[in-house]
Amino acid sequence: MTRPFSARRTLSRCAPSLLALSCWAGAASADVIASDPDTVLKALRAEGLAATMETDDLGDPKIVTHLTGKSNTEFSVLFYGCTDNTDCSSIQFYVAYDMPDPVTALKMNQWNREWLFTKATLDDEGDPGLEMDVILADPGVDDKLFATTIDLWRQSIDAFEDFIDW
Template sequence: MKMIRILFFATASLTTTVAAPAQETIDGSNVEAILDIARGYGKAITEHDAGEDPLITGRLDGLIYQIYFLNCTDNQDCEDVNFYMGFSALTPSLETVNDWNRSKRFSRAYIGEDGTPNVEMDLDLAVPVSVEYMRSVFDLWQLVSTQFAEHIGYIETE
């Protein structure tokens, strides 16, 4: 009988689940939360684009970038964000930009209509992500933007 009680309590403890603490999440409606993370990497402010959707302009390792909020409902509750950086002082060759796209993942580069190089990275926020994941996206953006600046000769490599 004692053995049956021990087995019962052991089995019951295995089937009991403990609720995990709620994790803070971010989606495309959390402009201020994304701004707070951006400020952890340097100066950043919120603005609005021509269509009145949210826009973050920031500085990352001395490089200016924007985060555009896209697919918004009434200029809020946006489903996507687009990290963007343009370099107006350079005109690299199409071959240089294509080399970036051939050898890198998670971003895309192109030469804009004005002949200047640009790099972008998108994030789908229709489904919330953790704050930790959002920070990892900023880490990736920091790496992408610095490496692209080096790739096109904007920053000299050591």
């Protein structure tokens, strides 16, 4: 199984291409996904995800959606750095799993050592979660880079679910 962006040595190969994509995205932007939560919602839907806008406990926007294909996993898109519950500077893709047996911190640390761009977490009960942060601050990201981000998230969830024996 190919694990994109999984080994630390991959960073030296991927970082220049991601940087180039990021620079290209800013220069030749078709549709910009920016700090407006509605642009994020539309971009997720454009990638074929059935997404709904909600609000979190602080009143900030939160999008709930799920992947299709191998995994029908539901995940959230959380918004951070918001001003008056809008104009948010970043988002976080987040998924949590309720496991029958606790997962160890050692196992989550193994994921974090081997994978780039996503972070494995544990809650107080030993249930794992997976996060990926995306900066949307001015000037935002273009739709092609956002599509690449969604693809990376899909691949990461598939690999993480195999990793935790979900």
